[in-house]
Amino acid sequence: MNWRIIGTLVAKDLSLFFRKKLIVALTALGLVFYLIIYFVMPSSVNENLEIGLYAPVIPPVFELVQEEGLEIEMAESEEALKEAVAEGQYIAGVVLPADIMEQFQSGQKPKIILYFTPDAPQEIKDAVEVLIRELAYLQAGQTLAIDISEEILGPDMVGMPIPPRDRLRPLLAIFIIMMEMLGLANLISEEVERHTAHALLVTPMTVIDLFVAKGITGVGLAFVQAVLFMSIVGGMSGQPLIILVALLLGAVLVTGVGFIIAAVSKDFMSVLGWGVLSFIILLIPSFSVIAPGTITGWVKIFPSYYLVDTVHRAANFGSGWGDVGVNLLILLGFSLAILWIGITVLRRKFQ
Amino acid sequence: MAGDAIIAEELTYYYGELVAVDKISFNVAEGEILGFLGPNGAGKTTTVKMLTGQLKPRAGKATLLGMDIAKNAEKVQGEIGVCFEETNLYEQMSAVENLRLFARLFGIRQFDAEALLGRVGLAGREQDRVETYSKGMKQRLMVARSLVNQPRILFLDEPTAGLDPTSSEAIRSIILEERKRGATVFLTTHDMMEADKLSDRVAFMNQGKIVALDTPHNLKQQYGKRALKAKVTTESGELEDREIIMDTSETPVAIQKLFAQNKVVTVHSEEATLEDIFIKITGRGLTE
Numbered sequence: 270m271n272w273r274i275i276g277t278l279v280a281k282d283l284s285l286f287f288r289k290k291l292i293v294a295l296t297a298l299g300l301v302f303y304l305i306i307y308f309v310m311p312s313s314v315n316e317n318l319e320i321g322l323y324a325p326v327i328p329p330v331f332e333l334v335q336e337e338g339l340e341i342e343m344a345e346s347e348e349a350l351k352e353a354v355a356e357g358q359y360i361a362g363v364v365l366p367a368d369i370m371e372q373f374q375s376g377q378k379p380k381i382i383l384y385f386t387p388d389a390p391q392e393i394k395d396a397v398e399v400l401i402r403e404l405a406y407l408q409a410g411q412t413l414a415i416d417i418s419e420e421i422l423g424p425d426m427v428g429m430p431i432p433p434r435d436r437l438r439p440l441l442a443i444f445i446i447m448m449e450m451l452g453l454a455n456l457i458s459e460e461v462e463r464h465t466a467h468a469l470l471v472t473p474m475t476v477i478d479l480f481v482a483k484g485i486t487g488v489g490l491a492f493v494q495a496v497l498f499m500s501i502v503g504g505m506s507g508q509p510l511i512i513l514v515a516l517l518l519g520a521v522l523v524t525g526v527g528f529i530i531a532a533v534s535k536d537f538m539s540v541l542g543w544g545v546l547s548f549i550i551l552l553i554p555s556f557s558v559i560a561p562g563t564i565t566g567w568v569k570i571f572p573s574y575y576l577v578d579t580v581h582r583a584a585n586f587g588s589g590w591g592d593v594g595v596n597l598l599i600l601l602g603f604s605l606a607i608l609w610i611g612i613t614v615l616r617r618k619f620q
Numbered sequence: 621m622a623g624d625a626i627i628a629e630e631l632t633y634y635y636g637e638l639v640a641v642d643k644i645s646f647n648v649a650e651g652e653i654l655g656f657l658g659p660n661g662a663g664k665t666t667t668v669k670m671l672t673g674q675l676k677p678r679a680g681k682a683t684l685l686g687m688d689i690a691k692n693a694e695k696v697q698g699e700i701g702v703c704f705e706e707t708n709l710y711e712q713m714s715a716v717e718n719l720r721l722f723a724r725l726f727g728i729r730q731f732d733a734e735a736l737l738g739r740v741g742l743a744g745r746e747q748d749r750v751e752t753y754s755k756g757m758k759q760r761l762m763v764a765r766s767l768v769n770q771p772r773i774l775f776l777d778e779p780t781a782g783l784d785p786t787s788s789e790a791i792r793s794i795i796l797e798e799r800k801r802g803a804t805v806f807l808t809t810h811d812m813m814e815a816d817k818l819s820d821r822v823a824f825m826n827q828g829k830i831v832a833l834d835t836p837h838n839l840k841q842q843y844g845k846r847a848l849k850a851k852v853t854t855e856s857g858e859l860e861d862r863e864i865i866m867d868t869s870e871t872p873v874a875i876q877k878l879f880a881q882n883k884v885v886t887v888h889s890e891e892a893t894l895e896d897i898f899i900k901i902t903g904r905g906l907t908e
Contacts, residue, residue, distance in 0.1 A: 278725075475693075
């Protein structure tokens, strides 16, 4: 390898990259857009369940639950309560009969009405119903004759709610990295399409010099932007070294994919086609962060899972090397394998 | 006597079943211009690719400046310049930037891009983006790029194809200047007149083989015929063409008869062209 030649090629590629006004504008706008998305998303999580209550007589036990993450607000009338629930002010509305205390004392079953919005999830309906039954038992002086035990599967994240924008943070960082995959593939594809690669390859430069230069350009562009983004949004404050390593490996991964796209593409349109397909495939694991539980174990077949998961856990939960070490090793393996495949198929194209 | 800059020995290349270059052997002396002629698909480009280190020969050996190109590609490539047929410049960069990029790749620190551009007639447009250039200007820039490292061997692939006469002439002058400097020139062309005018020797390539290799003069002597072409007026007053083959025992008598029996309007001698000779040797034209 000739580092003077590699340096010259990297400088040339960066110079050409920044001369493409459209790509530069898209890159800059993309970065700004991702930051805007991040900052407009809610920065905190409201864990309290807000329930509206209409009760001419309030049983004393209803005041206890205020300390347990429940906010119960009084409504002036049943009609006002129904209106507030319909407008989404409360997650549920509870109407207690005026003679509820008498009914408790006489051992009768009081009729309690619950109001929900049409789109209220079943889980919420069940939770509110269970809550009311619990309160009724408490008020009646009886306890449930059961023991409740909890078992946590996976990392126990109770008490560590993630604001939506922080949940989105790894996704946006990976988005930035993958955008550069398209830029790199286009840079290489153009070199082949316009035959400039032939001109380069009759100088003392080798094919390996060319690939290393392209790799450095691709990794550099992707990595720098992702690090910049993560720094601005505060993603580097917890475990900066882990985040840096993960993003670097991610940049190597997309560089390999960029090489493969360049090898199978003939022009800008085919780069775009293959690029978008790869983009979607690599983005799938991000949904496991945005909406936990929607994606199961099969998502681990995607190499980008180990990048998303690592960045998510390190940035949002402060996970250390011991927690994400295996992830990083698997990501390293995937990245090197895909880079090797990319170099092999691209080399064939150059020959 | 100068040594050989290029020695090709049994050079062979095939793409799958197709034999593109079939055991060709030749040598090019230092400071010589070799015209490499042949129709499309004859194997010229594949030969150039093997000689410039872009392809490894399947068999045989190419030695450039005393080095085996297959084993010392980078060293050899530091000493050669290649001008391609297709335009392959960085069009978003200026001419100066294009040349400086390649100068850096060759490890040249002190490089006067403006002077070289002036030499190829691009003075005044050095800082313009190449995408604004005409085809002729791009081709001249391609030639300039191949001269960045003052190459000892210059490979030129159809350097004047599709150019206007002024640009073509400018490039031909540069080729002759390079020869004067001592460079060896390997010139691939379809243009017979150009090859005839510039080349010390020409090689005819057909179906992967070199079918003839000699000076244009010797080839014409060996395969061509000199003729006397005349236009005469017939008794009915019409113009007719007459041809007398020269260098035969009957030639003097035939010339005597021509002037005695006809009213000769014009007369001139005509040499065989390289194209005529190529057709005679291969049975096909160069542009087929």
